Amino acid sequence: MRGAGAPLGGLFPFKDVHCLCHSCYHLYTMDSPNKQELFEYYNERAPEYEEFYDGGTSAKLFDPALIRKEVAILKKLLPDYVNGRCIDIACGTGFWLPVYERNCAGITLIDQSENALSDCAKKIEKLGIEYKTEMLCDDIFSYPLAEQGYDSAVIAFLVSHLTDDEVDALIASLKTLLVPGGRFVFMDNAWNEVIANIPRSKVSMVTRTLKDGRQFRILKRYFEKQDIQNLAGENNINLEIIYWGKVFFLATGRFTDSPA
Numbered sequence: 001m002r003g004a005g006a007p008l009g010g011l012f013p014f015k016d017v018h019c020l021c022h023s024c025y026h027l028y029t030m031d032s033p034n035k036q037e038l039f040e041y042y043n044e045r046a047p048e049y050e051e052f053y054d055g056g057t058s059a060k061l062f063d064p065a066l067i068r069k070e071v072a073i074l075k076k077l078l079p080d081y082v083n084g085r086c087i088d089i090a091c092g093t094g095f096w097l098p099v100y101e102r103n104c105a106g107i108t109l110i111d112q113s114e115n116a117l118s119d120c121a122k123k124i125e126k127l128g129i130e131y132k133t134e135m136l137c138d139d140i141f142s143y144p145l146a147e148q149g150y151d152s153a154v155i156a157f158l159v160s161h162l163t164d165d166e167v168d169a170l171i172a173s174l175k176t177l178l179v180p181g182g183r184f185v186f187m188d189n190a191w192n193e194v195i196a197n198i199p200r201s202k203v204s205m206v207t208r209t210l211k212d213g214r215q216f217r218i219l220k221r222y223f224e225k226q227d228i229q230n231l232a233g234e235n236n237i238n239l240e241i242i243y244w245g246k247v248f249f250l251a252t253g254r255f256t257d258s259p260a
Contacts, residue, residue: 038161039112039139041208041216042092046115048211049093061194062247070245074187075099077242081185081252084151087177089170090140090158094120096187100154101129108150110136110143147176153184160188160221171235175255183254190249191222223249 042049048056053071055064075096082100091097091109093116101107107129111117117137124133136143153174159167174184191202200206203221210216225244228251232239239253 037216038218041218043113043115044214044216045208045210046093046113046119049116050095050119053095067247070248073243073245074248074250077250078154078185078187079103081183081242082152082154083183085149086152086154087145087150088154088156090155091120092116092156094123096154096156097123098127101127101133104152105132107133108136108145109133110138110140110145112137112139145173145177148179150177151179151182153178153182154187155184156187157189159186160223161219162221163219167231168235171231171237178255181254183252186228186251186253187248189222190244190247191224191227192246194246195222225249 053067055062055067078096079100079102083103085106085108086100086104087108087110088094088097089110091111092113094109097107097109097120109117109120111120114137117135120135124130124135155170159170162170178184202224203219205217206220208216208218225241228239228241228249231237232253236256237253238256239251241249241251243250
């Protein structure tokens with residue numbers, strides 16, 4: 001793992017990593033035991049990660065056709081809520097990047113996984129958007145990010161792996177990272193009767209197995225609508241649930257003390 005701000009020119013030749021401005025905010029400062037195994041899991045899973053969106057790793061829970069249907073819905077909805085200078089937090093392989101990039105004047109993609117960012121770099125090159133794209137390969141829990149540096153933020157399938165304290169820290173950081181009136185988008189897993197009947201808890205440590213048999217224990221949480229509404233109420237967020245499906249949801253929010 002490279003230290004914060006270390007150049008990645010050899011791996012990602014179109015852009016070096018640098019701090020965006022002198023006034024920065026650390027997204028997280030926590031040292032969670034869950035974090036390191038989570039990081040290792042997603043770095044090692046990167047080559048097979050996008051199978052998730054095709055139903056390949058969720059077939060035991062849902063019909064893959066249902067997953068593909070809901071992913072298509074999210075792809076259609078997401079661009080309406082991303083614009084200007086955007087930060088994609090824990091961007092992974094950049095799966096959602098082709099969906100929203102046309103709306104953005106500048107894009108920062110941050111993730112700790114070099115393997116995932118290698119795939120993301122290929123998407124950036126294919127799209128021809130090197131000129132407006134910056135990738136940061138670092139720990140999202142500690143990298144210094146620009147205060148009020150972004151008009152929008154995308155947080156896809158990250159919150160479901162965070163503790164309550166980490167979720168609170170993420171919300172606090174978003175308020176600092178976004179310009180007044182800036183918007184963020186959450187996409188994640190919805191709690192439903194299918195998952196409940198496995199049985200599985202809404203919040204628990206789960207075992208994830210890679211194709212080569214390696215196993216990882218990571219935190220996984222699911223959300224009901226009331227959970228999202230509580231999160232908004234506790235943090236002065238004007239939050240709107242745009243889509244709530246059987247598998248996924250999309251919600252967008254602004255902080256209520258910011259102009260619309």
